Amino acid sequence: MEYEAVIGMEVHVELNTKSKVFCGCSTNFHAPPNTNVCPVCLGMPGVLPVLNKAAVETSIAVGLALNCSISRWSKMDRKNYFYPDLAKNYQISQYDLPLCYDGFVEIETDNGPKRIGVTRAHLEEDTARNVHTIGSSESGVDFNRSGVPLLEIVTEPDIGSGQEAYEYLTGLKQTLQYLGASDCNMEEGSLRAEANISVRPTGSKEFGTKTEVKNVASFSGTQKAIAYEIERQIAVLKEGGVIVQETRGWDDRKNATVSQRSKESAHDYRYFPEPDLPPLQVDEAWEQSIRESLPELPHDRKQRFQEQYGLTPYDAGVLTAARPIADYYEAVLTAGGEAKPAANWVMGDLQALLTEARTEIQDCRVAPEHLAGMLQLIADGSISGKMAKEVLEEMFATGKSAKQLVEEKGLAQISDTAELESIALKVIEENPGPVADYKNGKDRALKFLMGQIMKATKGQGNPKLVNEILVRELNKH
Ligand SMILES: [Zn+2]
Structure with missing residues (x-):
């Protein structure tokens, strides 16, 4: 039985606005830990978020560049879960009404151009960063990243191979960088890509069980991880096994994906509309002015x-x-x-x-x-x-x-015709043998004579001119 791969990607991009998405703190990545913080991004009780207009405009610009429609009316929602990097126990994100939806990215494939559908691109806040020091029994939390604007870009399951995923990511990064929306530095985490991968018998309409590959540090690593995962899943199915729904990471040294944690059921994040932020309205004039400003x-x-x-x-x-x-x-x-x-x-x-x-x-x-x-x-x-x-x-x-x-x-080429002519004549007189050879149709002799002239000019004779003059003078002899 033949199998085909079905891949969708989720990419998180940190937008390079000067300040965070719901407070005025700097987004500077290189600041010492916990220096770009305030009660809002530390998640203190009772504080109120204020939406950063530049983050919205950058998101709309990205959406337009990815051929998306822009929601006239959207809202922010609370995604509830507990984790040490999320002090207020919810992340402000967008649930059912994303800012951008229904776009596409065109990639080149061996069979010509192909469109990868973009389901949605929504605005949210980044979480803080857990820092684990090797050799220490303690972990720290750096809140500098908490509240940095994040755009999550989700594709349709249109990607068919690791190579196509690579092309998609490359095209997306190019666009984001052209817009100046993000520096897309994977090593610093400003672009993070996850792939949902499943395989199914070719032509089948049903989806197979998917695994998620995340935390890969490069596009080429992502490409290899996807290619590996496709082969692994097909091998499991051919042996009569079943795919376990799980999150897998990429081990660069083993050149293999490795199981990280099983994901038996979808989390229930208890999304509800963020009560502290008004709905986000984007009228046509605003959208148009952003469209006109696109490079x-x-x-x-x-x-x-x-x-x-x-x-x-x-x-x-x-x-x-x-x-x-x-x-x-x-x-x-x-x-x-x-x-x-x-x-x-x-x-x-x-x-x-x-x-x-x-x-x-x-x-x-x-x-x-x-x-x-x-x-x-x-x-x-x-x-x-x-x-x-x-x-x-x-x-x-x-x-x-x-x-x-x-x-x-003193590098200039000698293009003085008179000077080159006199050198050429001298070389012709001093080399009667090669001159005779040339007359007898031996092309190699011409090369030798050229070489002698170039030597006399210390390599500075204009080769085209030397050739012309030499042939002319030889023909006169
Ligand atoms: Zn802050």
């Missing part, structure tokens, strides 16, 4: 790069993967760089330097105008592509312009 999104920008600059889908995809790269590339073009060479240098040598230095393009010392200047020097024959590699490395290290470096280092 160009990754998918659209990729399309435009192909049409406007004649880039391949692959190149356009790489250059628009992150907004800072796309912005940088367009700044190079604005400064006079040509589309295709600029794309090659940004994706190739510059990216390699950035990777090696573990730095981001927005912190790079090569100004877009300077890269454009370097491309200009290549285009007009002042430097060769090979020299340019050296120049770029220096630009990267010093922040100087290409022109300045070429002058300082």
Whole structure:
């Protein structure tokens, strides 16, 4: 029997507003424990929450970017449960009326584009963080995270493989970063992904028993965990076993999912409307003003790069993967760089330097105008592509312009025709053997003569010009 996988994802994203969602405390992640706190986010009795407008606007912007409808009327609800990281014993969330609903994210698959339905995106507050120190018998609770705005984005069970989950997460992260809605740092927990995975006989309409995989630290880890879990479930079923509904984690060293806790029944959170917050009303004008403020999104920008600059889908995809790269590339073009060479240098040598230095393009010392200047020097024959590699490395290290470096280092290519002609004539006179070989149709001799001229110019002869002059002079002999 053949099986197919059915996967839905829940992603929690911390929104990067300056202050928390129901109080004025800072959301700064790097503050010392329990310094960004007040009676509201510590969950003291009798305090009153006030909804952060920026958190609502950011949520709506994300919803619109994910092709969602925005609720004209929604509300906040209390989700009741007890845990040490939740001092007031309930989390303010949204239950039956989420702010955003019915959207989709388009991903690329081997069979073409595929839409992953977004069921809902709702606004809630993050909990505090339990801190367990290894080797200590005590645990602490850090309330800095308590009350940080969190958007929970839930998909339909439309994802069919680990690879599709990876594509979905990557596309979602790109969109969130383009919007400036979140830094999506998985290691710091500002993006947390959970996958609900089940398998069923191919073509069957019923869902199998699902397991939940959570707390994986990377997208590639999530992809591997899902792929593993699909295989594991199929193997259990083929042996006549049953799937246990449970939460599983990912063990990176074993390359396997491991059982964390069984989940025999759904919790009853006793949701009820939050009595201390009025209903949330979003009228059309407000929604429209947010829609108009949206930046160009990754998918659209990729399309435009192909049409406007004649880039391949692959190149356009790489250059628009992150907004800072796309912005940088367009700044190079604005400064006079040509589309295709600029794309090659940004994706190739510059990216390699950035990777090696573990730095981001927005912190790079090569100004877009300077890269454009370097491309200009290549285009007009002042430097060769090979020299340019050296120049770029220096630009990267010093922040100087290409022109300045070429002058300082005396790197400029010799494009003086008269000078090259006299060197070519000298080389021809000194090498009668190879010249005769060339006349007899031996192409290798031409390479040798070229090499002699380049040697005489200390590698600074403009290779294209040297070739032209050499062939011309040889034909005169
Ligand atoms: Zn607070």
